[in-house]
Amino acid sequence: MCYRFITDRGNEVNTGSNYFKLSLIGVSVGAAVGTGYSIYELNKTTTHIVNEETSIPLIASIPPIKPSRQIIYENDKKELKLTLYQYQTCPFCCKVRAYLDYYGISYDVIEVDPVLRQSIKWSKYKKVPILVADIGTAYQPLNDSSMIISALSSYTQDGEASLTDIVKCYPLISFIDDSGSKKYDIMNKYFLMYNQKDPQRSKSQIDEERKWRKWADDVLVHTLSPNVYRTREEAYQAFNWFSETGNWDKLFPLWERYMMIYVGANAMWLIGKRLKNRYNLRDDVRQSLYEECDRWVKAVKDKSTPFLGGTKPNLADLSVYGILSSIEGCIAFEDLLRNSEINDWYYGMKDAVQNHKGAYV
Numbered sequence: 001m002c003y004r005f006i007t008d009r010g011n012e013v014n015t016g017s018n019y020f021k022l023s024l025i026g027v028s029v030g031a032a033v034g035t036g037y038s039i040y041e042l043n044k045t046t047t048h049i050v051n052e053e054t055s056i057p058l059i060a061s062i063p064p065i066k067p068s069r070q071i072i073y074e075n076d077k078k079e080l081k082l083t084l085y086q087y088q089t090c091p092f093c094c095k096v097r098a099y100l101d102y103y104g105i106s107y108d109v110i111e112v113d114p115v116l117r118q119s120i121k122w123s124k125y126k127k128v129p130i131l132v133a134d135i136g137t138a139y140q141p142l143n144d145s146s147m148i149i150s151a152l153s154s155y156t157q158d159g160e161a162s163l164t165d166i167v168k169c170y171p172l173i174s175f176i177d178d179s180g181s182k183k184y185d186i187m188n189k190y191f192l193m194y195n196q197k198d199p200q201r202s203k204s205q206i207d208e209e210r211k212w213r214k215w216a217d218d219v220l221v222h223t224l225s226p227n228v229y230r231t232r233e234e235a236y237q238a239f240n241w242f243s244e245t246g247n248w249d250k251l252f253p254l255w256e257r258y259m260m261i262y263v264g265a266n267a268m269w270l271i272g273k274r275l276k277n278r279y280n281l282r283d284d285v286r287q288s289l290y291e292e293c294d295r296w297v298k299a300v301k302d303k304s305t306p307f308l309g310g311t312k313p314n315l316a317d318l319s320v321y322g323i324l325s326s327i328e329g330c331i332a333f334e335d336l337l338r339n340s341e342i343n344d345w346y347y348g349m350k351d352a353v354q355n356h357k358g359a360y361v
Contacts, residue, residue: 052173052174054171054172055167055168055170055171055172056140056141056142056143056167056170056172058135058138058139058140058164059122059132059138059139059140059141060138060139061139062122062132062139063122065110065119067083067108067109067110068109068110068111068247068251069108069109070106070107070108070109071100071101071106071107071108071109072106073104073105073106073356073359075104075359076104076105076106076359078105078156080105080106080107080133080163081133081134081135082100082105082106082107082108082131082132082133082134083107083108083109083110083131083132083134084096084097084100084107084108084109084110084129084130084131084132085110085112085119085120085123085128085129085130085131085132086109086110086111086112086128086129087111087112087114087128087242087246088111088242088245088246088247089241089242089245089246089326089327090128090129090326091221091224091322091323091326091327092128092129092144092145092221092323093128093129093145093326094322094323094325094326095145095146095149095216095318095319095322095323096129096131096145096148096149096322097322098318098319098321098322098325098353099148099149099152099153099315099318099322100152101353101354101356102313102318102352102353102356102357102358102359103156103356103358103359104356104358104359105152107131111246111247111248111251112128113252113256113260114260114264115256115259115260115263115264116256123141125141125143127143127144129145129148130142130143131148131152133163135162135163135164140163140164140167142167143172143186144186144189145217146186146189146190146213146217146319147170147186147189149315149318149319150170150188150189150190150191150192150193150315151163151166151167151169151170153192153315154166154169154192154193154194157192157194158193158194158195160195161193161195166193169188169191169193170186170187170188170189171186171187171188172184172185172186172187173185173186173187190210190213190214191210192206205314208308208316209308209309209314209315209316210316211316212296212299212308212316212319212320213315213316213319215296216316216319216320216323217319219292220292220293220296220320220323220324221323222275222278222279222281223279223281223285223288223289223292224289224323224326224327224332225268225271225272225275226272226273226275226276226279226281226285226288227272227285227286227288227289227327227332228268228272228327228330228332229265229268229269229271229272230272230285230286230332231269232265232266232269234330234331234332235265235266235268235269235272236261236262236265237330237331238265238268238327238329238330238331239260239261239262239264239265239268240261241329241330242261242264243257243260243261244329245329248260248261286332286335286339289332289336289340290336290339290340293324293336293340293341293342294340294341294342296320296342296345297340297341297342297345300345306345306348307345307348307349307352312352312357312358313349313352313358317349318349318353321346321349321350321353324336324342324346325350
């Protein structure tokens with residue numbers, strides 16, 4: 001099987017030679033070439049030393065946990081058995097849900113206690129979201145929101161490779177950073193693996209989508225916490241909204257819910273102040289949020305279309321919408337609507353996602 005992806009430095013990278021000679025070899029070559037390109041980008045601007053490369057392994061069994069809810073779309077023909085381990089208002093979890101909902105992909109939800117995290121003790125990866133695919137003989141975890149979206153997009157467009165083979169194109173890399181600490185990253189997570197399929201988009205469109213997906217993760221998301229937890233009162237309001245929208249009263253014991261709200265709110269109020277300095281936000285952090293959202297809206301308006309993807313959202317649209325939807329019930333979001341130009345695009349996206357318009361593409 002031949003895998004390729006479009007880079008921002010050339011027309012395309014071919015990563016294999018025969019269609020069905022050895023599927024696993026084809027995917028492995030694709031992962032190797034893609035990883036080589038990503039490692040080059042990683043090392044180009046830092047002195048990081050890449051040490052190890054591994055793929056996300058299959059898991060033989062996962063402790064049975066009753067889903068918090070099941071999202072079932074009657075017209076879903078993809079036959080994926082997916083379980084999303086999440087925090088309801090985590091921006092990265094909201095990204096994944098926006099993708100699944102827009103394309104009408106069914107999935108179960110397991111709400112993770114953000115303090116104790118009992119429901120993901122089986123996983124070595126301790127962050128959310130974790131998306132688990134039941135492939136019959138085992139379970140295939142997918143980690144990191146951008147990798148999840150890229151892998152699922154590649155899988156649904158390919159139609160031939162298994163999800164497990166697709167996941168091998170997104171290896172986990174460990175490296176030593178400049179301070180001597182060991183870090184981890186997932187390579188190729190903003191790339192789609194096209195195999196022999198025609199992406200039906202120009203290279204510039206693919207590059208633009210990737211650029212703004214990365215901006216959503218590297219810039220936009222870091223404006224949220226300092227704004228949502230700007231004051232202790234706003235932090236309590238946010239966590240009470242998290243409890244309400246996440247149905248914590250039905251999912252967790254009273255003592256645990258109170259701990260999540262009061263410990264979480266105070267912790268995030270303090271952390272938000274540190275994040276403001278780490279990401280060089282303005283003294284009035286609201287201005288940083290407004291400016292970044294207006295930067296995004298300008299990019300959309302420059303295209304004279306409803307979405308960055310044109311008449312239909314692309315993966316960048318879904319990523320930005322998912323991130324912003326995570327604060328929809330917070331005071332910061334109300335202020336954002338009043339002081340930026342995000343409204344029309346945001347509510348256009350909300351309509352597209354809630355009505356699963358990507359299922360009919």
